[in-house]
Amino acid sequence: MFMLFLTACTSASDSTTQNSQPLVQSNYITNKGSDTIVNLALAWAERYQTVRPDVRISVTGGGSGTGLTALINGSVDIANASRQIKPEELDSAKKAGLNVQEFVIARDAIAVIVNPANPVNQLTLQQLSAIYRGEINNWSEVGGEDRPIVRLSRETNSGTHVFFLEAVVRMNDKKDKTIFTADSLLLPSSEGIISEVRENPNAIGYDGLGYVTSEVKMVAVSSLKSPDIYILPSAVTVADGSYLISRNLYMYTQNVPEGVIKAYLEWILSSEAQKIVVDLGFVPAIDQ
Amino acid sequence: MRQEKRKSDIIISSVIKVCGYSSILFVGLILIFLLREGLPALKDVAFSTLFSVRWYPIEGYFGILPLILGTLLVTISATLIALPFGIGTALYMSEVAPRWIKEVLKPVVEILAGIPSVVLGFIGILVLVPFFRKFLDLPTGLTAFTGAILLGLISIPTIVSVAEDALNNVPPAYRQAGLALGATRWQTIWGVTLPAAKTGVLTAVMLGIGRSLGETMAVMMVTGNAPVLPTQIYALFRPVRTMTATIASEMGEVATGSQHYQVLFLIGILLFVFSLVINIVASAVSTRQRKRSERVLS
Numbered sequence: 001m002f003m004l005f006l007t008a009c010t011s012a013s014d015s016t017t018q019n020s021q022p023l024v025q026s027n028y029i030t031n032k033g034s035d036t037i038v039n040l041a042l043a044w045a046e047r048y049q050t051v052r053p054d055v056r057i058s059v060t061g062g063g064s065g066t067g068l069t070a071l072i073n074g075s076v077d078i079a080n081a082s083r084q085i086k087p088e089e090l091d092s093a094k095k096a097g098l099n100v101q102e103f104v105i106a107r108d109a110i111a112v113i114v115n116p117a118n119p120v121n122q123l124t125l126q127q128l129s130a131i132y133r134g135e136i137n138n139w140s141e142v143g144g145e146d147r148p149i150v151r152l153s154r155e156t157n158s159g160t161h162v163f164f165l166e167a168v169v170r171m172n173d174k175k176d177k178t179i180f181t182a183d184s185l186l187l188p189s190s191e192g193i194i195s196e197v198r199e200n201p202n203a204i205g206y207d208g209l210g211y212v213t214s215e216v217k218m219v220a221v222s223s224l225k226s227p228d229i230y231i232l233p234s235a236v237t238v239a240d241g242s243y244l245i246s247r248n249l250y251m252y253t254q255n256v257p258e259g260v261i262k263a264y265l266e267w268i269l270s271s272e273a274q275k276i277v278v279d280l281g282f283v284p285a286i287d288q
Numbered sequence: 289m290r291q292e293k294r295k296s297d298i299i300i301s302s303v304i305k306v307c308g309y310s311s312i313l314f315v316g317l318i319l320i321f322l323l324r325e326g327l328p329a330l331k332d333v334a335f336s337t338l339f340s341v342r343w344y345p346i347e348g349y350f351g352i353l354p355l356i357l358g359t360l361l362v363t364i365s366a367t368l369i370a371l372p373f374g375i376g377t378a379l380y381m382s383e384v385a386p387r388w389i390k391e392v393l394k395p396v397v398e399i400l401a402g403i404p405s406v407v408l409g410f411i412g413i414l415v416l417v418p419f420f421r422k423f424l425d426l427p428t429g430l431t432a433f434t435g436a437i438l439l440g441l442i443s444i445p446t447i448v449s450v451a452e453d454a455l456n457n458v459p460p461a462y463r464q465a466g467l468a469l470g471a472t473r474w475q476t477i478w479g480v481t482l483p484a485a486k487t488g489v490l491t492a493v494m495l496g497i498g499r500s501l502g503e504t505m506a507v508m509m510v511t512g513n514a515p516v517l518p519t520q521i522y523a524l525f526r527p528v529r530t531m532t533a534t535i536a537s538e539m540g541e542v543a544t545g546s547q548h549y550q551v552l553f554l555i556g557i558l559l560f561v562f563s564l565v566i567n568i569v570a571s572a573v574s575t576r577q578r579k580r581s582e583r584v585l586s
Contacts, residue, residue, distance in 0.1 A: 063541055065541035066541050069540070069541060072543075073544075147427075148427040150428040156344070156345060157537065157541030180344070182342060182516050183516045184514055185428065185430055185512040185514045186512075187512075187513065188509070192413075200418075200421060200428055203428065
């Protein structure tokens with residue numbers, strides 16, 4: 001059995017340095033963060049019950065930023081993040097006396113999705129960037145029908161949002177300070193994006209490959225270097241590096257892990273746990 | 289025996305007194321907390337940033353104008369939708385409906401009040417959003433208008449129950465006098481009963497506005513949350529981002545004490561001020577009305 005707390009409040013008053021010790025009490029691990037990772041983390045926690053029935057793991061979503069804030073405030077043992085920890089977050093962790101440790105636990109492709117009725121099958125990275133910058137506003141400009149483009153995005157506390165901003169909108173140009181156009185819809189969940197894309201032929205959205213259902217259509221994306229070759233996201237194209245919009249998924253601990261947390265993280269990187277990664281549509285962190 | 293009674297009297301009355309004062313205490317503490325966390329934003333974040341038109345907090349864009357106007361747009365439209373339905377239902381229930389219909393209607397309206405807003409939000413996403421996109425031929429159905437319809441639905445029960453109480457408190461003699469003078473039933477309702485219950489009806493409307501101003505979940509699910517400055521009329525049929533949705537979706541992420549955190553509390557202060565103004569207006573209206581009616585009666 002695993003425990004799923006649908007809503008967990010991280011009270012700001014918890015944030016004290018007294019809590020900097022991992023909250024290991026009777027083999028109980030709390031795990032919170034990225035909504036991209038939450039299904040994977042739940043599947044792991046569930047399977048881990050057959051490996052170590054004495055260890056209980058509670059898994060919660062809420063977003064990468066939420067999980068890392070909770071880790072720094074001392075209210076969770078492991079934070080899930082679909083982006084790397086930010087320098088500001090590292091600073092506040094250091095102030096709280098923590099030596100935060102990073103683990104790459106899987107890889108993920110961000111699929112760009114449109115409604116199945118939309119004739120557009122492929123986009124260059126520049127076109128995608130221009131769409132989300134607000135420079136392209138009609139599907140006819142990228143080979144589609146004469147329809148307005150409705151841009152969907154995750155909320156700004158989502159690691160997927162930050163990654164998409166850097167990798168697509170800014171095309172990995174560190175000096176570029178462009179942001180999403182103001183009329184991008186910020187939806188609170190992955191499901192919200194999928195359901196609007198499924199229903200609305202004007203919409204374009206992005207989501208982790210593991211969330212994409214057959215009711216929406218993935219768009220093939222070309223890289224900057226070879227603009228004529230369009231690649232669809234899949235485990236293979238992420239692993240060989242040909243699909244551009246892919247990233248690492250992380251788990252963070254407050255300090256160098258010990259005891260049950262260490263054992264759990266080691267198990268996550270085992271081939272048994274990494275097989276679950278493939279089953280859920282992600283890409284393993286280790287070569288098998 | 290007598291002494292004991294007096295003792296229990298003292299205990300009970302002091303307990304009640306503490307309960308009465310506690311709400312003042314709570315409001316005071318909440319206000320102090322809000323001010324302490326939110327006011328530093330005015331010092332740390334430049335005014336030109338705060339009153340700009342771009343909200344993108346993770347890169348330091350803290351323009352709250354789109355959020356304020358988004359909230360006003362949704363709340364005002366919701367009130368315009370809820371007002372006729374709410375007062376109409378209240379009038380029907382108290383003046384027109386036969387007893388048995390009234391006995392069915394009242395609990396049904398109360399059930400409507402009890403439906404969690406997240407459930408209404410779901411219905412909004414699955415039914416209203418696709419419907420309005422096709423019916424009104426919009427780019428997307430996630431709009432201020434969809435949010436206003438849901439908020440109207442949420443605030444109608446508040447308006448109905450308070451307004452109906454007010455109408456019921458109008459003495460039957462007023463209606464009888466109206467009818468005796470030869471007025472039709474509708475003329476009596478419009479010319480006598482409703483004006484007599486004006487104070488209570490206005491309070492009902494104010495409470496309804498307050499309800500839609502503070503609503504978060506349903507709005508967050510159906511308005512699309514794009515922080516666009518609503519300037520044109522058609523903005524009603526475009527996505528907006530409200531103040532409550534912003535606080536709800538971003539508060540979990542921010543580092544305590546950061547600029548973003550302070551600005552979110554500043555938005556909280558503004559919401560507090562808005563509802564304070566609504567309450568002051570409501571009570572000012574009701575006291576003024578009472579004085580005038582007293583004058584007439586004396």
